[in-house]
Amino acid sequence: MPVRLYSPTSVHVDICGNIFICDTLNFNIRFVPKVSGNYFGQNSLQANYIYTIVGDGTPNILNVPTNCITDNQGNLYFIDYNNARICFIDKTTGTMEEIFREYEWFNRNIYDLTISNNGTIYFGQYISPFYILKKIVPSNRANDSDVAQIIYEYDAGLRDNDENERDTQYFAQRNHICIDNRNEYMYFTDRQANIIKKINLNTMEVTNVAGNGQTGYTVISNNTTNALNFNINSPYNIAFDKNNNLYVVNELLIYKIDTNSIITVFAGSISSTLITGNISPKNIKLNPSSIVFDSSNNAFISDMYSNRIYIIPNRPGRYYGRLMSSNIINTLVGDGNTRSIGFSGDGEPAYTPYIPPVRPPRPAPRPAPRPAPRPAPRPAPRPAPRPATITVARGGKRKTKKLFKYL
Numbered sequence: 001m002p003v004r005l006y007s008p009t010s011v012h013v014d015i016c017g018n019i020f021i022c023d024t025l026n027f028n029i030r031f032v033p034k035v036s037g038n039y040f041g042q043n044s045l046q047a048n049y050i051y052t053i054v055g056d057g058t059p060n061i062l063n064v065p066t067n068c069i070t071d072n073q074g075n076l077y078f079i080d081y082n083n084a085r086i087c088f089i090d091k092t093t094g095t096m097e098e099i100f101r102e103y104e105w106f107n108r109n110i111y112d113l114t115i116s117n118n119g120t121i122y123f124g125q126y127i128s129p130f131y132i133l134k135k136i137v138p139s140n141r142a143n144d145s146d147v148a149q150i151i152y153e154y155d156a157g158l159r160d161n162d163e164n165e166r167d168t169q170y171f172a173q174r175n176h177i178c179i180d181n182r183n184e185y186m187y188f189t190d191r192q193a194n195i196i197k198k199i200n201l202n203t204m205e206v207t208n209v210a211g212n213g214q215t216g217y218t219v220i221s222n223n224t225t226n227a228l229n230f231n232i233n234s235p236y237n238i239a240f241d242k243n244n245n246l247y248v249v250n251e252l253l254i255y256k257i258d259t260n261s262i263i264t265v266f267a268g269s270i271s272s273t274l275i276t277g278n279i280s281p282k283n284i285k286l287n288p289s290s291i292v293f294d295s296s297n298n299a300f301i302s303d304m305y306s307n308r309i310y311i312i313p314n315r316p317g318r319y320y321g322r323l324m325s326s327n328i329i330n331t332l333v334g335d336g337n338t339r340s341i342g343f344s345g346d347g348e349p350a351y352t353p354y355i356p357p358v359r360p361p362r363p364a365p366r367p368a369p370r371p372a373p374r375p376a377p378r379p380a381p382r383p384a385p386r387p388a389t390i391t392v393a394r395g396g397k398r399k400t401k402k403l404f405k406y407l
Contacts, residue, residue, distance in 0.1 A: 002335035002352035003050050003345030011302040011309050013294040014070040022065045026343040028055025029065055029078060032350045041094025048321045050350040054096055057343050071115050079110050086113060100148060112176040116183050124177055131175060152199055176237045181244050189235045196235055210257055227263040241293040249288045281312055281329045308334035
């Protein structure tokens with residue numbers, strides 16, 4: 001069966017090129033190995049096929065997994081959002097354990113996590129009305145909320161009695177953090193303020209990186225727009241490529257901010273209606289939820305609109321068993337069937353193009369009935385003969401006779 005995803009909120013690629021997908025509303029985490037082998041306690045997994053690492057398709061094991069990432073050894077960490085916990089899965093054995101759980105009901109919103117090179121886990125948490133950035137050092141991992149240390153907090157713009165309080169889950173899922181390639185700064189989105197900030201992990205100094213706090217979309221001209229003067233509408237995911245360029249995801253577009261703070265559009269279009277791959281990244285309709293880069297600087301995008309994972313190769317070549325051109329967006333995982341959502345395709349090739357069902361041809365229309373022939377016009381009736389009289393003289397006598405003649 002073709003691979004079907006349901007609202008994939010996060011994609012991650014480890015240092016070996018293996019792909020991890022939070023198949024959020026299918027309640028599982030899926031895995032595409034780049035090389036055949038044994039992974040996470042499962043034997044003989046085929047390259048470029050898709051498998052489930054954890055989850056059974058119901059909320060019993062995982063309940064809305066929203067973010068995943070691996071450490072330098074390939075072990076997997078992820079957020080089990082509705083269970084308010086961060087979990088760890090051993091790459092070899094596939095055993096899962098909790099490393100953090102929030103037991104306080106009103107503090108249960110964990111919205112993102114990232115890992116530094118030394119194994120420190122950073123994550124964000126919504127505690128009304130604040131977003132709290134925390135960390136767990138490797139030596140303190142335990143199933144205890146006290147192991148997390150607060151490093152920064154900022155006002156989320158919500159209050160307990162606020163009308164927007166009901167949207168807490170949506171906001172919590174949409175604020176993200178990441179660490180730059182030098183492990184000096186942690187960047188995070190302030191979705192309510194439409195701003196991206198960074199915090200120095202040594203001095204704890206916080207500065208703005210992009211966004212002027214306004215909503216809407218700014219027209220970019222001549223690639224000279226400074227990111228601080230730009231309207232970044234509801235930014236909720238960020239990532240770095242290998243050249244330390246920052247990428248920002250919002251509801252429709254993905255922006256690129258270079259090391260000189262110049263912002264350009266990397267992928268997505270406000271006006272396009274195309275959702276198929278193999279076209280320019282700027283000519284496709286997206287509802288991106290995350291972006292990540294592998295060691296070769298190839299971009300991977302999870303898209304909740306088309307239920308697909310896309311790849312934008314940095315160079316032409318063969319990727320995951322298929323020849324691809326550079327800077328062209330290609331469907332990597334998912335059949336793209338937006339009309340029928342759900343779970344399918346486990347143990348199948350990761351990419352199977354969606355072929356719409358063939359409808360039987362319509363019967364040929366019946367010819368219109370010919371109008372009945374008009375009757376020939378009747379000839380005009382002949383006039384009735386009328387009598388005529390003449391007078392004949394015979395033998396001195398006059399006699400009148402009637403004659404019948406057509407006049």
